[in-house]
Amino acid sequence: MKLLIHGRNLDVTPAIREYTETKLGRAITHFEGMVKEADVHLSVARNPRVPQQTVEVTVYANGTVIRAQEHSDNLYASIDLAANKLHRQLNRYHDRLKDHHHSPGHRATPTPGTEQVVDEQVVEGALTDGKEPQLPNRGVRRKYFAMPAMALDDAVLQLELIDHDFYVFRDADSGQIQVVYRRNHGGFGLIQTRES
Incomplete structure (x- = not known):
């Protein structure tokens, strides 16, 4: 290790x-x-x-x-x-x-490899063409990460493992971005988007 x-x-x-x-x-x-x-x-x-x-x-x-x-x-x-x-x-x-x-009738979903997550499209030109460098707002820290789709149970497990108050994930069934969070009085909550 x-x-x-x-x-x-x-x-x-x-x-x-x-x-x-x-x-x-x-x-x-x-x-x-x-x-x-x-x-x-x-x-x-x-x-x-x-x-x-x-x-x-x-x-x-x-x-x-x-x-x-x-x-x-x-x-x-x-x-x-x-x-x-x-x-x-x-x-x-x-x-x-x-x-x-x-568990009978249930399989663990394997973590996708890099080749599955990385898009195969070729990028034309430079990514910075036509863009001016800017500093982010004070106090704003940006993080970017791959977000493979997962079930709610897997997201709750990830939340418990990373020891944070919330976990953002892409739902495997709907493909929507959702947030699972730890409730103050115990248990978990889920934030989902709704069509207006």
Whole structure:
């Protein structure tokens, strides 16, 4: 498994690197066949009055992104918390795959390969022809990503794995963009478009 460790507002010492590798190695040890790469971001708050030390781990398992983020007053404690959370999420993902494969009459949909997602059309000319460079609005961060169609159950699983409040996906049946979100009082909600 490829493990990348980055530090923000701190130097990643050999001791921190070794501790992180050991803890994440234990968390991932049963899933080494699935996990190909892990990206770890260690950060310390700049304000000395806010003793917040954050660990964010992103794991790529069979084309699925699994993310765990934890913070505390101590970097080593944050690493422990993130490793435990990652282990639980990998267990949930593994169990879901196992249940998905063994349920009668149901097959898991494989993650499409790059050649299926990439459009085969040839681009004529440069993509920047006729466009002036512009900075985005202050405070707006743009992200672009491929959005293969998936069922609502798969979107809920992705939401649980990435540890966010919402997940945007393309519905496999209708082809529409939808948002599944975590409700404050438990459970999930779905935002769909409606024709006016």
